[in-house]
Amino acid sequence: MLEIKALAEQNRFPPCVRRGGVFPFDNRPAWVNCLLRVLTAAPETHVTPGGQRRHGTAGPALDALDAGLKRAGVSVEFIRIHHQPDGRFPAGVPNPMLPENRQSTRQAVIEHHADAGIAWDGDFDRCFFFDERGDYVENYFLVGLFAEYFLRRYPGSRIILDPRLIWNTLDVVARCGGTAIVSKTGHAFIKARMRRENAIYGGEMSGHHYFRDFGYCDSGMIPLVLMLQILGADAQPLSHLMRHAQARYPVSGEINLTVNEPAALLHDVAAHYAPSASGRDDCDGLSLAFADWRFNLRASNTEPLVRLNVETRGDAALLVHKTHEVLMLISALQAAKETL
Structure with a gap:
């Protein structure tokens, strides 16, 4: 990408035999019609x-x-x-x-x-x-809301989610009779998994939402149409639609941390927590689950950061405690590295 940027900035292109042209085309009417198909x-x-x-x-x-x-x-x-x-x-x-x-x-x-x-x-x-x-x-709870919306209309379908926060989505999908599939974070991975599983819907807590009827691709406007549909059909305000999930699974929100060696940090955090964990998943960073809390720590695909997400089973005080605990461990590990 940097080489292409440099070539463009130098503006030294060989002469072409035949010059191209610009042909304006407005695809918005077809795009809007595609979005409106979501409305039942x-x-x-x-x-x-x-x-x-x-x-x-x-x-x-x-x-x-x-x-x-x-x-x-x-x-x-x-x-x-x-x-x-x-x-x-x-x-x-x-x-x-x-x-x-x-x-x-x-x-x-x-x-x-x-x-x-x-x-x-x-x-x-x-x-x-x-x-x-x-x-x-939090988009985490919207993934659950949209998953339920689709499973009510397409029973038995498959739902794709990323591993950062999962407990609420797993519960919603199981309750509605669907199949939940955890995929590595990132649109390239989610889209490929959507196609492979023929999933009806996929969601990431980053705000990307994927739809089978949109070529298994993500759209930032289809969720708006879905929300209009949901709010228009339900007498409850959005806060009421979210409150039970938010109470059952309080979350930290994504915490971004700048670190020097993300891979080494994940290894050290795993060494500290993994022996007492009831479950571990390394499909995307480090996910460790315990009886009443879990966390995911992963390196960003696009920035020099690690991202931390923590959730608990209905315990807001535990959420605060464990989030602080993990952050203090990361800080101590970073400080130890800097003194070497």
Whole structure:
């Protein structure tokens, strides 16, 4: 990639025999029609999502989808903020996984009394939801919500999930009669596993959601259409739909840590915890399970970081304790490495 970048910056290209041309083509009408196939019925409830894009590319796509929803008879009003694409990102990096980037969506939901909030990353292949109180909803719990949605309609189907947080999704899939399959994190791995298993749906806690009827690929807009469908068909607000799962399996949220040698760190953490663990999975980083808590520690595929996720079985105090414990161990291991 760096070589291609250097060639482009040098602008030294050999002359071509035949010059190419530009032929404009608008594929948005077909794309919107594809998204609208998700709707089994036009939601009757008036749903008002506050939408944040932080000047990424989702704005024009949302406008096209909004027009299609209205033609389909969906009663929806979008409150748009940071709507126009701007590569300078004047409102900050468009990454709603970072807590500091959520405040404007939260404020918009509260100010406009919206039914929900949604935010996208820069290229809108990931989406993030906020409930009617403006509280951020971990994607982990949305994977369970969407898995249940599909399994109610396609009984016995297969659901793909990543190994970072799993207990809630495993419970939902088992209760609804489906088959849960854990895959290595990352769109290349999830898409391949979706195809191999012919899975109806796959979800990552990073905000990527994959759909069999979308070529087994991820979409940042289909989850919005699904949420409109769910909220329109259920009298409960989003916070109520999430509360039982959130209480059963409290989570730490993803914690990013900069370390010098990720592989060595995972080895040392495993040496400390694995002897007392009831289960271990190395399909993507290190996952260790105990009677009432578990964690996943993995190196980022794209950044010089390790990412930690912790969950417990209904014990918020234990969650705080164990998250702190793992972080202190990592800090001690890092300090020991630096003194060598």
